[in-house]
Amino acid sequence: MKILKFGGKSLANGEGINQVIQIIANRYYKDEEVAVVVSARGNATDELLAILNFAQQGFNYEDLFHDFKVYQSEGVAADFFEAEFNTLTKLFEGVKLLSDFSDKIKDQVLAFGELIAAKYLTYKLSEKGLSAVFVDARKLIVTDSNFGNAQPIDSISKKNVQKFFENSTAVSVVTGFIGATATGETTTLGRNGSNYTASLLANYLNAAEFQNFTHVDGIYTANPELVEDAKKIERLSFNEANELANFGATILHAKTIIPLVEKNIPLRILNTFNPENDGTLITAEQTDEGIKSLSVLDHVSLINLEGRGLLGKTGVDARIFKVMADNGISVSIISQGSSERGIGLVVNTDRASEALVGLEKEFENDFYTRDVNRISVDDNISVISIIGQDLSTFHKPYTALIRNKIVPILFNNTTTGRNISLVIKKNDLKRALNVIHGEIFGVTKKINIAVFGHGLVGGTLINQILSSSKNIEFKKGIKLNVFAVANSSKLIINKRGISENWKTEIEQQGQKYSVKEIIQYAKNNHLENLIAVDNTASKDFVENYIELIENSFDVVSSNKVANTLSYDFYKKLRKALAKNQKNYLYETNVGAGLPLIDTIKLLHLSGENITKIKGVFSGSLSFIFNNYSLENRPFSEVLKDAIAKGYTEPDPREDLCGNDVARKLLILARELDLQNEFDEIKIQNLIPESLRTLSTREFLVSLDKLDDYYSEIKQSQEKGNVLRYIGELSGDLQQDKGDLEVKLVSVPESSALGQLKGSDSIFEIYTESYGERPIVIQGAGAGASVTARGVFGDILRLADKG
Structure with missing residues (x-):
């Protein structure tokens, strides 16, 4: 039967x-x-x-x-x-x-x-x-x-x-x-x-x-x-x-x-x-050892018994369980600390009030002697039990929870060492389950990404993610889910991910939004492993970083502004990252897709004394001066060529003024714990004063006025030299501040700087150990594709953590 x-x-x-x-x-x-x-x-x-x-x-x-x-x-x-x-x-x-x-x-x-x-x-x-x-x-x-x-x-x-x-x-x-x-x-x-x-x-x-x-x-x-x-x-x-x-x-x-x-x-x-x-x-047949399932106790409450006088006092547990036994109340979890914080009990919610009344009566005299300070009930909890989990690998799901800003109230394990239960806030239940499940069972780890800014770099990045996502999921077990794309005024959002027609959708269906609404959407839909990607150049958007970090987002940015605002903001941002155990990656801030910032961080962390950093920081200006130095063409023609190829900003004075290079130089200085401010940088503006106040249109039709100015500079060089626009960090870099300078220099064509081609960037890192032979990092320094690929790399670094 x-x-x-x-x-x-x-x-x-x-x-x-x-x-x-x-x-x-x-x-x-x-x-x-x-x-x-x-x-x-x-x-x-x-x-x-x-x-x-x-x-x-x-x-x-x-x-x-x-x-x-x-x-x-x-x-x-x-x-x-x-x-x-x-x-x-x-x-x-x-x-x-x-x-x-x-x-x-x-x-x-x-x-x-x-x-x-x-x-x-x-x-x-x-x-x-x-x-x-x-x-x-x-x-x-x-x-x-x-x-x-x-x-x-x-x-x-x-x-x-x-x-x-x-x-x-x-x-x-x-x-x-x-x-x-x-x-x-x-x-x-x-x-x-x-x-x-x-x-x-x-x-x-x-x-x-x-x-x-x-x-x-x-x-x-x-x-x-x-x-x-x-x-x-x-x-x-x-x-x-x-x-x-x-x-x-x-x-x-x-x-x-x-x-x-x-x-x-x-x-x-x-x-x-x-x-x-x-x-x-x-x-009855035994299966292979290992974690089998996650189960949930949902209609439960946590009773907290707190008191300094409980420390080292015998018979407290017996009195608590006598109350439970006399009232026929089952205790599913008990957690006892050796400190004044006392004892936590998990019981069914429909019996919690009864348990509270019983305990208050039992410990009535202890309130008078102040051995017990407080007995309280928290109904806003759930319990997740990891069946088959032992303590030897428990750090993995626990770290994943912390990474997603879910902090368990308490946890305990059975005497067999094969089950661990976590008491968490009820509103964290669904997200916590998904985080633990993704970490434990080897299913695809989902990374939920919100992209802010979809211009050249942002748009290229989104398309790179969409075209690579299946391959990354197959090879790495990581599912990249772009759930939100926003520009300065419109947003499209979908917890299951945007489609390949995202450009049309944001134009036709995009809604007004605030960053707070995106944060709330992520909470409401229990999205885990959150990354906010800033591909804007907006100072205003940077003000959202700390709020995003406090709400469980890691941040990846090609926007240089956050690292070049006041040193006070720089430190405030780092403090928020440390407090919330979140990450902020910005490798593309200086060298587009080149591994520059990571290299400098590693050298500095290892105790290497960096004595100087020098290089061509701008791919746009690299292209201009590499070609102008070698070709017998007017400066204006080379500049027009750079504009046509999309190497410069729509108003090329934004490149020629030197501020972009200065910001990059300041970022590197701060990686060495220097406290310099932007206004302390010496910047050689490449635009003659007479052309600085013109409108963009007026400037673009007046480019030939630059020719005599740069012809004179070119002709005054020593034979065999070429022009390079560089950033240089020097001085005693063990002090609070260094010397930062952005300038046009003439260098031998045979030197590392002089041999630069196309729109490549180059960085020379001088250290105490390496002496006069610098570490050289060189490669493509401009272009939406290169920068987007660098941002993508930062996203994958975060996705692969833990």
Whole structure:
């Protein structure tokens, strides 16, 4: 025989009940011997409880009761449940009259959910030509009188079950969840007790298998409603399933496993709505060690007992647990510190107030002596249990949580060292589950990216990410998800990622936005591993960095402004990064895609004394002077060529004034902990004063006025020299400030600077160890593609961390 159990969603009107009938019929016509256990249909248990509470408070419950009767009677005659509804009416009227109800009355009312379900299914099976019989479990399962959570008396119950099934040939449809005392009083076996009923029948009848039909394909590595990437687990051992049940896996009742283990009866979790799926098989056979699943305790509260006088005082634990035992309150987690902070207990929320009152009474005298300062209850918590986790690798999920700014309130591990539970804030639950799941199960790690600015660099970057994402996911197991793209006025946002038509979408569908709204969107959608990418040149946008960092975003930027504002802001930004344990990467701020900043950071961190940095910092000016020095053309023609190739800003004076080079030089100075300000840099402006105040248009038509000025400079050089516009950091770099200078120089063509070609940049890093032979970094220093690739590199560095 096989025991088939169907849950409330499976038995719901419509597709559910039809699927259940089909599954049973298939077994019946194959001559398989089966017994069926049912839960209440749909939301019947919750609805009956709501009506009961309405009646207790004297409210009008008739409308709720009418809806309940209509739903439960669908497809049967109007008077089919007349006896059941009449009894319920009397019970509700009695409760309303007394304004109260006992656990005994509550059990009587809730039992009708299963009684109606079993009677309904029996009728529907008979209607289809199957031989089916309704079985009231109260005639079989005899329990103690612990109403609400009764315990079966095995010796009597087993005898009753075996006697009933001895000569049964029809499909027995048994009420789950309920039993009766020896005197015939209705009891219930606790929430989700229908699984327990089925498990007991399987044990008593030596069933070949217990098949638990639900609305999902089996047991998953996490609740698939909370974690989209959750994977089905093919096999579990009884021990693992028991741990899952104890730590909140709602698909199993905590007591379900024990009767199965006694007789080594396999349990299979199946999907009513996908009966072809093999589900999850649970047997006595041990599976490979390792983390199996994440389970959640959601309707729980944390009780904190705090007091200096608790330190080293004996008997405190015994007093706490005596209160819990006297009130029949189960403690799922206890965490005890050796400090004055005392003890934390996790209990069911519906018993938390009772526990609080009991503890306050027990420790009343300790308040007067000030041994206990405070006893409080926090209802805004959830518990995530990592089943199969041991402490040796726990740092990985824990670090991932901290990286996403989710700080557990407390955690503990079992004595086996194979399960760890984390108490977290309830509003962090979904994001925490996704973060831990992504870290543990080797599924794709999702990186959620918001891109601000989609001009040449930003647009190129977005297209690079979209075109490379599949390959990166395949090779690195990292899914890059651009969930937001914004310019100065419009935003497109989609938690599942933007499409390749993002340019058209932002033009046609872009909405006004604030950075706060993007932060809130990420919170509302529980997005993890957040990166904000700044491809603007905006000083105003930089003001959002700290708020982004404080809300769990790492920052990647091609925008130089943040690193070149006041030194006070520079330090404030670093302080925010340290406090929130976030990262700010900006490799492209100085050398486009060249590994310059990382190199300088590494040298400085290792204690290397950097004595000077010199180089051509601007790819635009590199192109101009590399070509002007070697070609017999007027300066204006070379400049026009640079403008046409897109090397300069629309107004080339933004390049020629030297401010861009100065900002880059200042960034490097600050990497060496120098406290220079921008206005301390000596900058040689390459634009003659007479041309500085012209409009952009006027300047562009006056470029030939630069020719005589630069011809004179070119002709005055020593033979064999060429012109280079450089930035130079020198002086005693062990002090608070260095000497920063941006200038046009003449250097031998044979030198490293002199041999520069095209639009390349070059940087010479002089150190104490290397003496007069500098470390040279040279390569492409301009272009949207190169810069975007550098920003992309920073994103991947962050994605690969941890």
